Amino acid sequence: MATNEIIFITGNENKLKEVQMILAPDASQTNASFVLVNRALDLDEVQGVDLEEIALHKCKQAAAIVGPGRPVFVEDTALCFDEFNGLPGAYIKWFVKSMGLAKIVKMLEPFENKDAQAVTTIAYADGEGTYHTFQGITRGRIVDSRGPTTFGWDSIFEPLEAQGATYAEMHKKAKNLISQRGRAFAKFKQHLLDQANR
Numbered sequence: 001m002a003t004n005e006i007i008f009i010t011g012n013e014n015k016l017k018e019v020q021m022i023l024a025p026d027a028s029q030t031n032a033s034f035v036l037v038n039r040a041l042d043l044d045e046v047q048g049v050d051l052e053e054i055a056l057h058k059c060k061q062a063a064a065i066v067g068p069g070r071p072v073f074v075e076d077t078a079l080c081f082d083e084f085n086g087l088p089g090a091y092i093k094w095f096v097k098s099m100g101l102a103k104i105v106k107m108l109e110p111f112e113n114k115d116a117q118a119v120t121t122i123a124y125a126d127g128e129g130t131y132h133t134f135q136g137i138t139r140g141r142i143v144d145s146r147g148p149t150t151f152g153w154d155s156i157f158e159p160l161e162a163q164g165a166t167y168a169e170m171h172k173k174a175k176n177l178i179s180q181r182g183r184a185f186a187k188f189k190q191h192l193l194d195q196a197n198r
């Protein structure tokens with residue numbers, strides 16, 4: 001094992017691709033301060049609406065699995081509707097799986113307020129027994145599906161900063177610049193670089 005190895009536990013390949021792009025575009029360089037490694041494990045996700053708690057719970061399982069002394073992180077991504085006071089939130093995965101995008105959009109039909117926010121919460125176990133969390137938020141609104149439906153709810157979320165495009169209609173690089181994931185991982189990356197340069 002390389003000493004600067006950092007393990008990302010996710011079973012979601014779309015997520016992994018984005019995170020690789022954001023966090024470790026230069027991971028192949030020998031002087032990179034960390035090397036990103038993926039383990040595709042499906043961790044338990046506790047119920048509740050506290051996004052940090054959910055991410056930390058996931059991360060504690062991850063740390064127990066990879067063993068002591070090994071830095072590991074997870075992320076959990078929520079889609080929160082203003083009209084529903086933050087729900088579906090972390091449960092969005094099950095809504096997408098069980099009812100599909102069209103019905104999710106329909107849920108908001110009776111209401112004028114289609115505003116939503118996407119939130120990525122990273123929980124990181126640093127290998128020295130300390131847990132850290134980093135969060136990124138992108139505001140937008142829920143719209144009829146437009147663009148490829150390859151990644152979760154990408155095609156029904158139109159971020160405010162995207163000039164009318166859904167995430168699914170954006171290039172990955174452009175999405176990462178304004179996305180909840182891009183923002184959360186920018187904070188995390190800064191933390192890792194600060195630690196490496198201490």
Ligand SMILES: O=P(O)(O)OP(=O)(O)OP(=O)(O)OC[C@H]1O[C@@H](n2cnc3c(O)ncnc32)[C@H](O)[C@@H]1O
Pocket residue numbers: 009010011012015041042043045075076077078092093094096151152153154167179181
């Ligand atoms: O193994 P993990 O990392 O938990 O991967 P997951 O797919 O279970 O992911 P989450 O628990 O965070 O659930 C988030 C849901 O939202 C979807 N999702 C996450 N990020 C997204 C993004 O940027 N755009 C669209 N959909 C996204 C994802 O496909 C899931 O259905």
Ligand SMILES: [Mg+2]
Pocket residue numbers: 045093
């Ligand atoms: Mg999950």
